[in-house]
Amino acid sequence: MDNAAFEMHEDGTHNTSSMGKMNTSSRMEKKRQWSLMSVFLVCLLACTVTTAVGVLILSLVYVYNSQPHSQVHLGLEARPLQTTVPIVQKAVDPKFQFLNHLPKSKVFEFPGGAIQWARYRNNVKDYLSVEEEAFGSSLNSQRSQMTLGTLRIKSSGLRAPHWHFNANEHGYLVQGTAWIGVVDDGGAVTTYNVTAGQVIFFPKNTLHWIKNVGNEDCFFLLFFSTHDELQTLDVDDVFFSVPEDIASRSLKPEGGINFIRTFQKQKEDQGVNLPPNLAELVINPSYVQSPDSLVWRYFYDLKGSKEYRFPGGVIQLAQYWKNASELSNHEKIFSEFLNQHQNALTLSTLRIYNNGLRQPHFHFNANEMGYVISGCAKVGIINTQGTIEFDVHIGDVVFFPTGTQHYIKSSCDEDLLFLLAFSTGDQLQTLDMDDYLQATADHILAQLFFKKQSEFKKIPKFKEDQAINLP
Numbered sequence: 001m002d003n004a005a006f007e008m009h010e011d012g013t014h015n016t017s018s019m020g021k022m023n024t025s026s027r028m029e030k031k032r033q034w035s036l037m038s039v040f041l042v043c044l045l046a047c048t049v050t051t052a053v054g055v056l057i058l059s060l061v062y063v064y065n066s067q068p069h070s071q072v073h074l075g076l077e078a079r080p081l082q083t084t085v086p087i088v089q090k091a092v093d094p095k096f097q098f099l100n101h102l103p104k105s106k107v108f109e110f111p112g113g114a115i116q117w118a119r120y121r122n123n124v125k126d127y128l129s130v131e132e133e134a135f136g137s138s139l140n141s142q143r144s145q146m147t148l149g150t151l152r153i154k155s156s157g158l159r160a161p162h163w164h165f166n167a168n169e170h171g172y173l174v175q176g177t178a179w180i181g182v183v184d185d186g187g188a189v190t191t192y193n194v195t196a197g198q199v200i201f202f203p204k205n206t207l208h209w210i211k212n213v214g215n216e217d218c219f220f221l222l223f224f225s226t227h228d229e230l231q232t233l234d235v236d237d238v239f240f241s242v243p244e245d246i247a248s249r250s251l252k253p254e255g256g257i258n259f260i261r262t263f264q265k266q267k268e269d270q271g272v273n274l275p276p277n278l279a280e281l282v283i284n285p286s287y288v289q290s291p292d293s294l295v296w297r298y299f300y301d302l303k304g305s306k307e308y309r310f311p312g313g314v315i316q317l318a319q320y321w322k323n324a325s326e327l328s329n330h331e332k333i334f335s336e337f338l339n340q341h342q343n344a345l346t347l348s349t350l351r352i353y354n355n356g357l358r359q360p361h362f363h364f365n366a367n368e369m370g371y372v373i374s375g376c377a378k379v380g381i382i383n384t385q386g387t388i389e390f391d392v393h394i395g396d397v398v399f400f401p402t403g404t405q406h407y408i409k410s411s412c413d414e415d416l417l418f419l420l421a422f423s424t425g426d427q428l429q430t431l432d433m434d435d436y437l438q439a440t441a442d443h444i445l446a447q448l449f450f451k452k453q454s455e456f457k458k459i460p461k462f463k464e465d466q467a468i469n470l471p
């Protein structure tokens with residue numbers, strides 16, 4: 001009732017009802033009908049005009065928006081090279097979603113060594129081939145948490161101190177000896193001499209360096225827990241990006257800013273560094289090692305860990321164990337530390353003897369990436385589209401998305417040795433083909449396969465786990 005408009009309307013109603021004569025009231029009715037009609041016509045006109053204007057605006061917007069599209073289209077037609085790209089892409093063998101011939105990939109050469117990658121690229125033009133692109137896109141679209149790099153460091157070479165913003169790093173030293181430093185929160189440093197067969201773990205954003213202290217090349221397989229492009233900063237690049245006065249005030253060196261100005265950025269990227277005059281620069285290096293309680297958080301002796309032996313091969317694991325009763329004290333430290341970090345990876349070696357078969361199996365809780373260190377094999381992947389089978393040789397990289405069943409059959413005279421990474425910091429969960437078929441009731445299998453129930457007694461149970469079997 002506070003609303004003035006409402007009160008006025010009430011007054012108007014009172015006025016009409018107070019009119020006395022019939023004639024007057026019927027004339028009033030006609031007048032009201034006329035005025036209603038005119039209100040209706042005005043409304044109709046307004047509607048028509050509004051609709052017309054609306055259509056006009058929409059059509060203008062449409063024309064405006066469609067112009068760039070048509071230009072892009074014309075551009076594609078004008079350049080035959082670009083139109084052929086999608087056609088070639090369609091012809092890529094589907095196996096390249098799961099296989100990367102790493103030895104064929106671009107070699108990033110540095111003064112002290114080289115790096116190669118099996119990874120996702122933001123810019124499609126950064127792939128060398130459509131096969132490499134198929135693999136990279138598959139890593140990314142499956143949200144794999146996987147990137148692989150190989151790192152070769154020459155004797156006395158140094159992988160510059162650096163850190164990664166967006167990934168944990170897990171590595172395996174295939175060959176050589178390296179003195180590694182890891183710098184954690186507040187500048188706590190852990191150093192250790194890593195030898196072949198051992199595993200390293202650098203949590204996201206911990207600063208680390210790798211110095212080859214042996215006579216032969218170091219060769220590392222590095223896995224990063226990201227399917228995006230890895231974000232990395234090297235300490236020399238950071239140093240030259242910091243304004244001189246800021247560096248001077250932070251470090252307070254003798255000679256102040258003039259000392260800072262004596263630093264000279266090298267022309268070549270020093271990612272893996274090895275100055276020609278190293279002997280003049282470094283006179284008295286010391287390669288100390290930190291106490292065990294620190295060391296074994298970042299390092300794990302995979303080669304010396306428990307061997308899980310099967311008729312056709314051996315598996316070893318650097319992972320978190322729920323039941324740590326069989327672990328050494330060093331291994332317990334690593335297992336716990338791994339599990340404290342998000343998106344950590346599990347590493348494993350898989351050795352398959354000649355003609356041995358890692359039978360079809362899948363993992364509930366992890367994507368898997370593998371690198372062939374030695375030997376060769378036939379690999380199969382069974383996904384919703386059927387089976388894709390291909391051969392792998394030294395240096396090849398495979399990718400098995402979580403849940404896809406896969407098998408590996410060693411096909412050379414020498415043992416096949418795979419280094420595997422799994423995208424979980426929890427204990428790996430796996431199911432083998434013989435185990436799930438044995439676990440399914442015979443009458444369920446009989447009904448499913450149109451086969452007599454008694455026939456399924458022909459599939460034997462073995463005392464020994466047949467995860468890797470030999471005929």
Ligand SMILES: *[C@@H]1O[C@H](CO)[C@@H](O)[C@H](O)[C@H]1NC(C)=O
Pocket residue numbers: 177179193213214287288289
């Ligand atoms: C680490 O390796 C280097 C090179 O072989 C050696 O000189 C050094 O003594 C080693 N450090 C320790 C603590 O064993």
Ligand SMILES: *[C@@H]1O[C@H](CO)[C@@H](O)[C@H](O)[C@H]1NC(C)=O
Pocket residue numbers: 323324325326
């Ligand atoms: C842990 O493993 C040991 C040895 O394999 C076994 O004896 C023990 O029962 C296990 N503990 C638990 C809680 O499962």
